[in-house]
Amino acid sequence: MEISTSLLSVKKEDIIQTIYNLEVAHTDYFHIDVMDGRFVENDTSETMRIFCEYLNQITNVPIDIHLMVTNIKEYVDSYTIFNPNIITFHYEACKNKEEVDNYIKYVKDRETKVGLAIKPETKIDDIIEFLPKINLLLIMSVEPGKGGQKFIESTLEKIKYAKTKIDEMGLETEIEVDGGINLENSKNIKENGATIAVCGTALIKSKDYEYTIRKLKE
Ligand code: DX5
Numbered sequence: 452m453e454i455s456t457s458l459l460s461v462k463k464e465d466i467i468q469t470i471y472n473l474e475v476a477h478t479d480y481f482h483i484d485v486m487d488g489r490f491v492e493n494d495t496s497e498t499m500r501i502f503c504e505y506l507n508q509i510t511n512v513p514i515d516i517h518l519m520v521t522n523i524k525e526y527v528d529s530y531t532i533f534n535p536n537i538i539t540f541h542y543e544a545c546k547n548k549e550e551v552d553n554y555i556k557y558v559k560d561r562e563t564k565v566g567l568a569i570k571p572e573t574k575i576d577d578i579i580e581f582l583p584k585i586n587l588l589l590i591m592s593v594e595p596g597k598g599g600q601k602f603i604e605s606t607l608e609k610i611k612y613a614k615t616k617i618d619e620m621g622l623e624t625e626i627e628v629d630g631g632i633n634l635e636n637s638k639n640i641k642e643n644g645a646t647i648a649v650c651g652t653a654l655i656k657s658k659d660y661e662y663t664i665r666k667l668k669e
């Protein structure tokens with residue numbers, strides 16, 4: 452299982468050193484949580500833009516953008532300039548299924564991998580039809596909007612069911628799980644089929660990034 456470290460909880464004054472430390476500790480991705488203050492209450496867009504500028508300047512570790520925004524096109528345009536590896540938007544931010552298809556195409560047309568994110572209350576069955584069109588399904592294990600929340604246990608069943616469907620359909624679609632992940636629950640998440648785990652607070656506050664990332668991957 453790969454690790455995508457969320458920088459949401461990193462203070463601006465610590466970001467450069469933290470990026471270096473996480474690169475040395477072998478994080479597989481940097482997870483950028485873009486919030487617009489509309490889809491979710493917080494607005495992190497300015498800070499995340501600055502963080503992406505630093506990432507572009509100092510590391511080649513791939514950037515994993517998680518858009519928690521209403522105006523998806525506007526934010527795809529403003530974040531593709533950072534050449535992210537993948538841009539993920541929320542199913543619940545789309546008015547209908549046609550719009551989901553349009554945004555999937557819009558991201559792909561920018562030579563960027565595309566992910567679809569679902570909130571805890573959204574069912575896997577609601578998005579089955581998009582699985583063949585996306586590179587990654589992001590299953591939220593907390594309510595989107597802030598870091599440091601508790602992992603929602605029922606997510607494990609969702610991961611397992613999504614994995615079953617992806618295997619049945621013979622797809623390579625990645626399953627990323629995001630929110631409240633730590634050394635206590637990462638093994639279960641992996642065993643149920645997650646291929647990428649997002650970790651924020653539990654990793655950023657740990658004193659040895661290399662050790663924590665290694666244990667999260669085990
Ligand atoms: C929440 C974000 C998550 C969060 C993860 O809306 O999408 O990526 O920052 O942080 P932790 O690991 O602290 O839950």
Ligand code: ZN
Pocket residue numbers: 457482483484517629649
């Ligand atoms: Zn996220």
